[in-house]
Amino acid sequence: MDRFEFPHLEFVARFARNRGALLGAGLILLVALMAVLAPLLYPTDPLRIVGAPELWPGEDPDFPLGTDSLGRDILAMIVHGARATLLIGLCASAVATLIGVSVGAVAGYFGGWVDEILMRAAELFQTIPNLIFVLTIVVILGSTLSNIVIAIGIVSWTSIARLTRAEFLTLRDREFVQACRAMGMGNGRIIVGEILPNALPPVIVLSSLVVAGAILFESAVSFLGLGDPNLASWGRLVGDGRLLIRSSWYICAIPGVAIMVTVLCLNLIGDGLNDALNPKLRDR
Amino acid sequence: MILDVRDLSTTLFTRRGEMKAVDGLSLSVDAGETVALVGESGCGKSLSALSIMRLLPDPPARIVAGEVRLNGRNVVGVPEETMLDIRGKEIGMIFQDPMSSLNPVATIEKQITEVLTTHGELRAKAARARTRELLELVGMPDATRRLEAYPHQLSGGMCQRVMIAMAIACSPSVLIADEPTTALDVTVQAQVLALLKRLQADRGMAMIFITHDLGVVAETADRVVVMYAGRKVEEAPVDDLFEAPLHPYTAGLIAATPIPGAERAARLADIPGMVPPLSDLPRGCAFAPRCPKVMERCRRERPQLTEPAAGRSVACFAAEKG
Numbered sequence: 001m002d003r004f005e006f007p008h009l010e011f012v013a014r015f016a017r018n019r020g021a022l023l024g025a026g027l028i029l030l031v032a033l034m035a036v037l038a039p040l041l042y043p044t045d046p047l048r049i050v051g052a053p054e055l056w057p058g059e060d061p062d063f064p065l066g067t068d069s070l071g072r073d074i075l076a077m078i079v080h081g082a083r084a085t086l087l088i089g090l091c092a093s094a095v096a097t098l099i100g101v102s103v104g105a106v107a108g109y110f111g112g113w114v115d116e117i118l119m120r121a122a123e124l125f126q127t128i129p130n131l132i133f134v135l136t137i138v139v140i141l142g143s144t145l146s147n148i149v150i151a152i153g154i155v156s157w158t159s160i161a162r163l164t165r166a167e168f169l170t171l172r173d174r175e176f177v178q179a180c181r182a183m184g185m186g187n188g189r190i191i192v193g194e195i196l197p198n199a200l201p202p203v204i205v206l207s208s209l210v211v212a213g214a215i216l217f218e219s220a221v222s223f224l225g226l227g228d229p230n231l232a233s234w235g236r237l238v239g240d241g242r243l244l245i246r247s248s249w250y251i252c253a254i255p256g257v258a259i260m261v262t263v264l265c266l267n268l269i270g271d272g273l274n275d276a277l278n279p280k281l282r283d284r
Numbered sequence: 285m286i287l288d289v290r291d292l293s294t295t296l297f298t299r300r301g302e303m304k305a306v307d308g309l310s311l312s313v314d315a316g317e318t319v320a321l322v323g324e325s326g327c328g329k330s331l332s333a334l335s336i337m338r339l340l341p342d343p344p345a346r347i348v349a350g351e352v353r354l355n356g357r358n359v360v361g362v363p364e365e366t367m368l369d370i371r372g373k374e375i376g377m378i379f380q381d382p383m384s385s386l387n388p389v390a391t392i393e394k395q396i397t398e399v400l401t402t403h404g405e406l407r408a409k410a411a412r413a414r415t416r417e418l419l420e421l422v423g424m425p426d427a428t429r430r431l432e433a434y435p436h437q438l439s440g441g442m443c444q445r446v447m448i449a450m451a452i453a454c455s456p457s458v459l460i461a462d463e464p465t466t467a468l469d470v471t472v473q474a475q476v477l478a479l480l481k482r483l484q485a486d487r488g489m490a491m492i493f494i495t496h497d498l499g500v501v502a503e504t505a506d507r508v509v510v511m512y513a514g515r516k517v518e519e520a521p522v523d524d525l526f527e528a529p530l531h532p533y534t535a536g537l538i539a540a541t542p543i544p545g546a547e548r549a550a551r552l553a554d555i556p557g558m559v560p561p562l563s564d565l566p567r568g569c570a571f572a573p574r575c576p577k578v579m580e581r582c583r584r585e586r587p588q589l590t591e592p593a594a595g596r597s598v599a600c601f602a603a604e605k606g
Contacts, residue, residue, distance in 0.1 A: 179385040181339055183399045183450060184372030193398065197389045 014276040021272020024265035031262055035082040046080040046232045047072060054248045068237070068251045069244055077232045078258055084233040085215055085262065088149055092214035095153025097207045100160025105199070107161070108168025109191050119165070122158045130155045134217055138226050145228045152217045156210050163206055167199035201277035205270050212266035219259050234259050285353070286490040287336070287375075287458045288312040292350035292360075294335045296562070297343060303562035305331045305345065307514040313458065313490040320505035320522070321494045322537065326559045328514040329494045333460045336492075337377055338367050355457060373403050376451035380463040382443035386435040392419070392446055393431035399453045418449040423479055441472035445479065452483060459484070460492045465500060477504055498541045502526060507595075510534050513559060513570035516589065520596045530598040532575045569600070577602040 016022055034041075053071040055063055065074040107118040125133075137151035171177065172195065180190050219235025221227050227236045234255040241251030294306040306328045313319045321329045334340050336352050338359060351358045354374055359367065371377075379385040387395055393415055400411040419427035422445040435443055444464060451459060461480065465473040481504065484491050493504055501508055501522065508525045510518040510533065518531040529535040539553040557574040566572055572582040579601060587599045598604075 175379055175381060175384040176387045178339065179377075179379055179447065179450075180387070182337055182371055182377040182379075183402060183453075184368050184370070185398070185402050186368050189398075189402065194387050194390075198387070 011276050015272045018268075018272040018275045020268040021275070024268030024272065027261060027265045028269060031082050031258075031265075032086060034079050035086050038079045038083050041079055042073070042076040044076075046076040050076075054244070054251075056248070057250055057254070065254055066248075066250060068241060069248070074237070074251065074254055077237055078234070078255060080232045081234040081237060081255065081258070084145070084228075084231040085218065085235075085259070088145065088152070088218045088233070089211045089215040089266075091149040092152035092156065092217070093207050093211040095149060096156035096210050096214070097160055097203065099153060100157035101164050101196075101203060103157065104161035104164025104166075105168055105191050105196065108165035109172050109187070109195065111169075111172075115165070118161075122161050125155065126158050128155075131217070131220055134221060135224070135226060138221055143226055143228050145231060148218060148221060148228060151221075152214045155217070156213060160203060160206055160210065164199055164203055167202065168195055171195045171198050202274075205274045205277060208266060208270040208273055212263045212270070215259065215263055215266070285312045286315050286355060287492070288351075288353040289332075289336060290351045290353070292332070292335055292352060293348050294331055294340065294345055295348045296345050300563055304565075305514050305562060306335055308350070309511070309514075309516055311492075311509050311516070311519070313492060315457070315490055316484065316488045317507070318484065318491040318493055318505050320501040320508045321492060321511060322496065322498065322501055322508055323511035324496060324537075324559050327511045329496075329511055330462055331514075332511070333377065333462050333492065333494055336460065337371060337375060338364075339371075339377075369403070372399060372451075372456065373454045374456055375458040375460065376454075376456035377460040377462065378444070378447045378451045378464050381467045382440055382447050382464075383435065383467070385447055386443055388435055390434070391431065392433050392435070392438070396446070396450055396453060399450045403454050414453075415449075418453055419446070422446075422449045422452075422483075423475075424449070439472075440468050441476060444468060444472075444476050448476075448479065448483070452487070452489075455487060456489070458490045458492070460494070462494045463496070464493075466495070466497070473500070480504070498526075498537060510537070513565060514562065515570065515599065516597075517571065517600065518596075518598045520598075524593075524596060530592065530596065530603040531571075531600045532577045532602060533571050536574075536576075575602075 049071045050073050051060065051063055051067050051071050053067060053069050055067040057064065057066040059066060063073050063075065065078065068074055103118050103122065107115040133155045134151045137154060138148055141147040141151070177190060177194060180194050185194070218227070218233060219238065222233045222235030223239035225239055227233055237255035238252050241248070245252050289309060289311050292306055292309045293304065296303040296305050309332055311319060321332065323329050331340070331345070335347055340346065347360055350360065352360050354370065359370060393412065396415040396418060397408065397411045400406045400414055401408060406414055416427055416431060419430060424430055424442060424445050430438070430442070438446070464480070465476050468476060477500065480491070483489065495501060505522045508520060508522050509516055510531060512533050518525070518529070518534050520530070525534065526538060529538055533555070536553070536555040540555060542552055555574055560566060560570060560573065566583065568583040568585055569575070569587055572578050575582065581601050587601050589597045589599045590604055591597045592603065
């Protein structure tokens with residue numbers, strides 16, 4: 001029993017064996033810390049004009065990352081933007097996971113015509129180009145934080161639903177499920193209490209990747225100027241700076257690098273989670 | 285009779301046609317009695333058990349005729365919600381492979397507690413105390429420590445003890461054991477059989493024991509029902525069956541059982557051929573193509589069950605002739 005005495009420690013150990021994942025987790029923690037501490041670091045509105053426009057990074061020690069075309073502090077906007085970007089990424093992924101797991105679980109468990117209907121519906125969503133779909137929903141519902149979260153969630157759930165369905169299809173015929181039925185457990189109890197915990201590991205991995213995808217979606221929406229006007233998200237900073245890209249390219253580049261690093265880190269974390277949660281890779 | 289099955293027929297509706305997987309099976313079990321259901325793989329034993337539990341995958345399988353009277357009530361045709369209440373509480377079941385019959389990601393404690401709370405008999409806290417009692421009852425060594433264990437940390441025998449604890453948690457009056465010892469070591473087999481016997485004696489449970497191991501039958505059963513191709517071909521008290529099997533198939537099964545200490549020189553007897561596929565059953569007796577005593581009549585018509593002596597029945601023309 002010794003090897004399994006502390007299953008949680010074992011999980012951490014396997015995760016940490018993947019150096020990239022460790023680096024990703026470290027950087028994401030840093031970004032998250034930045035997001036949490038944003039109101040302390042820059043207590044005033046980051047969208048306020050504080051200095052001369054188009055100061056290059058390092059030009060003025062008060063603004064380490066320079067100012068944009070209106071004279072707003074880029075570092076303050078990056079710090080506050082981390083808040084918006086991470087929040088949208090996490091919430092949208094949560095919405096997508098909730099929809100995807102519910103649909104996939106029901107489709108995979110019951111099969112038959114329920115499965116047919118739900119999967120055809122999922123395919124309907126998949127045929128619509130994602131970005132255009134997000135933009136359409138945002139335009140219809142209005143550009144607020146929660147609407148953007150919902151829009152991204154609505155376009156991102158299909159892959160999670162398909163994965164969950166596949167897991168349920170293989171798990172529902174396993175003997176322990178039959179044993180549960182023989183003990184008088186109902187469908188709801190079996191789906192949530194017995195099969196779902198077995199199906200979750202790959203879903204968790206995919207959800208972490210959906211966070212990354214959601215951040216990219218949000219950046220695209222904001223870049224096109226359809227983001228929440230009261231939020232300093234990174235995508236919006238890139239969008240705001242794009243007119244000056246030939247002279248003051250750093251205005252686009254700095255938030256762009258922030259997005260890139262964050263998304264990369266989330267993908268690295270996804271890889272690490274896969275190593276840690278996938279039993280087939282355990283002994284590699 | 286606690287469990288009384290009458291003319292139960294289960295048909296598989298598949299693209300290749302309808303197959304009678306269980307065909308007019310009747311059997312009854314009294315409190316404290318063990319009835320063994322014997323036959324080769326694919327002869328309908330497990331499907332009979334699942335029919336009794338109403339756990340058939342539908343589609344393709346459906347009960348098309350017959351009754352299953354459990355404590356006087358016919359459960360064929362009752363709504364699924366009622367069955368949820370009956371399963372686990374009035375009739376329990378244990379399965380062949382204990383390792384895969386437990387949820388791999390839940391602790392032993394959680395799984396047993398879940399059964400207790402499913403039937404709403406106990407609240408979470410009382411259920412936990414009861415779980416430990418149950419583990420001690422099924423002879424789990426070091427029960428308190430095992431509560432926190434996951435199935436992969438336990439041996440096959442211990443897993444089967446957990447399964448038994450779960451099956452008897454709500455004190456069902458009938459227990460169906462579907463090859464409960466097939467996947468276990470011989471020594472562990474003996475322990476699990478002894479445990480089942482003890483629990484049965486203590487609680488006066490009726491038990492249906494499905495197996496293809498006649499050694500296990502001799503050790504546990506009071507009566508034996510022999511199945512072939514979905515039908516009952518012989519039923520007899522266990523001693524009579526081993527002393528004087530009436531059906532050639534039963535005789536063949538007994539002859540094919542190795543006896544420890546017997547001469548090794550002789551080749552172990554076997555029954556030639558295989559169980560015919562359900563989609564392609566012969567017109568007459570299903571066993572005719574493999575039967576050493578086959579007669580012209582066997583290929584033409586199907587023998588019906590007859591009662592040559594009290595408590596015995598057999599479906600065979602050769603046995604009728606004597």
